[in-house]
Amino acid sequence: MAANPELQAQITALPHKPGVYKYFDDEGIIYVGKAIDLRKRVSSYFTKQDHNKKTQQLVRNIKRLEFTIVDSESDAFLLENNLIKQHQPKYNILLKDGKTYPYLCLTNERFPRLIPTRNKINDGSRYYGPYANGTALNVLLELIRALYPLRTCNFRLSPENVEAGKFKVCLEYHLGNCKGPCENHEDEARYNGYIQQIRNILNGDLRIPKQYFREQMSAAAQDMQYELAHQFKVKLDKIDAFQVKSTIVSATLTNIDVFAIASNEKSAFITYLKVMNGSIILTQSLEVTKKLDEEDAEIMAPLVMQMRQEFESESREIMTNVAIELPLPGVTLSVPQIGDKRKLLELALKNVLYARKEKESMNERSKDVNEVRIMETIKKDLRLTELPKHIECFDNSNFQGDNPVAAMVCFRNAKPSKKDYRHYHIKTVIGPNDFDSMYEVVSRRYRRLVDEGASLPQLVIVDGGKGQLSMAVKALKDLNLWGQIPVIGIAKRLEEIYVPNDPLPIYIDKRSESLRLFQRMRDEVHRFGITFHRSRRDAGTLKTELTDVKGLGPVTADKLLNKFKSVKKIRELTEAELIAEVGKAKAKVLQDYFAQNDAPSHPMPARQLPG
Template sequence: MPANEKLKEKISHLPHKPGIYKFFDDNGIIYVGKAVDIRKRVSSYFNRSAQHNKKTLKLVSQIKDIEFTIVDTEADAFLLENNLIKQYQPKYNILLKDGKTYPYICIVNERFPRVITTRNKQNDGSRYFGPYPSVTSMNVVLELIRTLYPLRTCTYNLSPENIAAGKFKVCLEYHIGNCKGPCEALVEETEYNQHIAQIKNILSGNLSVAKNYFKEHMAAAAAEFQYELAHKYKQKLDMLEDFQVRSTVVSNTLTNIDVFTITSNEQCAFINYLKVMNGSIILTQSLEIEKKLDEEDADILASVIVQLRQEFESTAREVITNIELGLPLDNITLTHPQIGDKKKLLSLSLKNALYLRKEREGRQEKNKELNEQRELRVLETLKKDLRLTELPRQIECFDNSNFQGDNPVASMVCFKNGKPSKKDYRHFNIKTVVGANDFESMYEIVTRRYRRLLDEEKPLPQLIVIDGGKGQLGMAVKALRDLNIYGQVAVVGIAKRLEEIFYPGDTLPLYIDKKSESLKLIQRLRNEAHRFAITFHRSKRDAGTLKTELTDIKGIGPSTADALLQKYRSVKKLRELSQEELAEEIGKAKAAVLYAYLHHSTEEAR
């Protein structure tokens, strides 16, 4: 049974249930999707081809197998899809992770805890805060904490026994006021832990506990006429106030909220994430995500919400978005505010997403303009170096390939505006020439190429490049003369050894500066034509070898060999098939003969 018939058969037995589906090619999973109705969703890929874009059509053409998993609800399907995408990273799914790890602030699980940074979160009893989207944002918070609280940085084991035995001495950090000296019992453990508790509140976004602490101690010091100490507490209180003012953008009544906004163009989606605690934005992240299959904004944003909340360990039960998701998320309330402080917060997030989009699109437009300027400069240089009358917007280059006279082929590559236009590349099987005759082969392929363009009334290129010396160039000119188009298009030849440029009728070659951009463009054309011809020649030669090997098997005829060759390309792939799979392709009798031959030859090779 052909592969597409197998898929149709499998699709017809898919369930009308919610769940996920996986598409496979020969190498593994290429796409994971979710569906309320698995059969309807999978069928749509194959039944609505006219509605699909090029990327989706390419995905469908590569599908070799389908698997599915049924779940209870659409929300379960969404979460399962998200987990599988992260696990397998299929090439047709949008991928959020870029492989980097985010930093945390860690309060170490030890006596007189240290406050450190780490990218490796462990289940060791320590308290981790974050992750932070950047080291810079994390260091701002860390610097505030270390300024407010004198904490130890040493790694000593400060057990009561070690301290009592006098094993440690205070270091420079103590003498400059950055540490209270717990290693010599110069600070009470209860006082130190009180500071740690305040640090935990600050890192959780709750600054009120620390602010009240410094206010009370400032007032107490002032009441006892300890004005210098009171001033120190006032300075620390001001630091907290300044930190909160710089972070606060909405009402203090808003707490533990996630904000996600999205805007997109045809190629990418731009997303901003804000995390709000106690009226302050404690985390912000902007992302650019390349679309793979023309996904809807709602689908992209729903996936990103789950992934970012997992990465940044959000516990917020309210998520504000600028679009309807149409998908319930467990234990989360989705809101779309129209007025008030939440609307202001949403507008701020969207402003960040729009700024990212504008900046990226502006950069792309600038790069495009720079590339176009460079392309124009190179073409202008080529026009000057080759003394052309027209700017060579379209250049076509021809090359021949054969091996000891066998399987003669040729290629034509096309560059437009200085860049490869692969859709215009052409292969040629040599039809009228017997043996290795590069001159006659060149005449044939040039004739065939431009007769077809003339018949189809398509525009001619401004420049033709012939990979070869005077002989090949002369035959190309003869072909153009016979077509009555010689003089309408410039034609030159390039000899490989000294990079000589030949003109029709000139006995002396032209030498272009080796560093010239125009020579480099001609070399790119020549190398690309050579690569394209060699690749075609090898595939044809290998196909001929395989076909001969198959047709030498008694009972396997040319038509059977052609069918197998077209689908499997190599004997190695045929050997990987079971006898039953071969029987589905060519029938039981031929499959038995072919299977025996393939595996008998394998045993002999061993």
């Protein structure tokens, strides 16, 4: 697809350097991409012939472009991600912004506090996380507070303030949850020892805290302080219980990021497992909508960069289920095939396949719920006695009285059932008579269903007002089906619904789902009927002139029209060409017919005005 001259000039001026490019339409940025070679990458959009439909649509909408040169492919990755998050272009996969993920903050102050927060401030505090959800954060916070007597107040506990007696212990002190550093009851060195152990826990390493409580329990038991020993035993059990809940993969696997992707036509699903010290300490799954039919590797590469950045991963090993390339010096990327690493990758893949299946099932359940709701609405609006799971809609079509036809569309569970659609040639009606045509097709349809023992619809719709409706009712009465099938007529103004034996229409709310489904069915039966009518009318228009030629049968007319497509081209054939096609006798019949019809008509004599 060729670019316009102005755009082509921009492409020609692009450098052979790494960078990021932005495509614009008349309203703004529609796509952001990265490239190792800007000119080659951008040119490929306009020179390749095998783009999918979505990419072709993107290219058609490009009016101009801008670019930014960067030093490396890694810089291009990061800049592309930031621009996508900032501008949300319509043709890009929209990457998650992790600004609202929660953290655990170990404050930078005397007697540090451990507090949950969603805002990172550059004040010297140490932030752990982010955590994929608040539940995981709260479980960890409750564990730490159960193990260590941390303060929760926000007093400024400087030595001067504490010595001056500015603060008083609170209820947490009396409950034993805090040792009262605000009144100098807590030894600062011991408190800092707690903080160091908390850092180990937050880093995913439970070995040092477990060893500490085990040693304290043994020492207390040797001193026959059994109550104190029991307290340490309870804390040790809490750590064990927490560790059991954590997924232990292998003690030999440390600091690994695992990513798995699975996709369908519309979306891609990605699962991220963060492994530290043999345990999975973080899991996150997300869904992204495909914009340009991207391959899995194309989708995964920027998301790996994005999620590592959001969850502040410094792992030097990344495992994926599809091969990708990332500009991350010192980081190993692999698709493991055997061993513990393969088992870990299969765990991630199992999670992402489950996420995809669950979302697809949810969509199906949502569709089912929507369809039932629509049918319930129709039942309520029309005061039906049963749910209209099977609805049929009829329409007539003719052109100036010629080629009269009719069509019926069938909806089951509020969705088109195209295998049940039917066309009808009007057989018993001469001329443009919509009323009698409606009687004929309704009679033919339901006589056949009765003869075949097939199920009848719960609702019949005829496109037209009271006249068409009355003829549909007459047809049902003549078939002894009146009272078994509800029938309504839709006037030209769609919101007017006519029911039998009522001269006044029912007015349905324009926002009603009933009305929207009726409109959809009427549009569908119009489309289906008109398509059939046009094909029949066009065929009739082509063949009428030749089939009216005496001495020329329909088989010969069909043969000529199929080969030459029009009467005009047949008329232009030479005598020898006609003989070769249909023989000498029929060729003479055609030539005589064309000569007679091509002859100029005699002018009418001038009318004499009375003298």
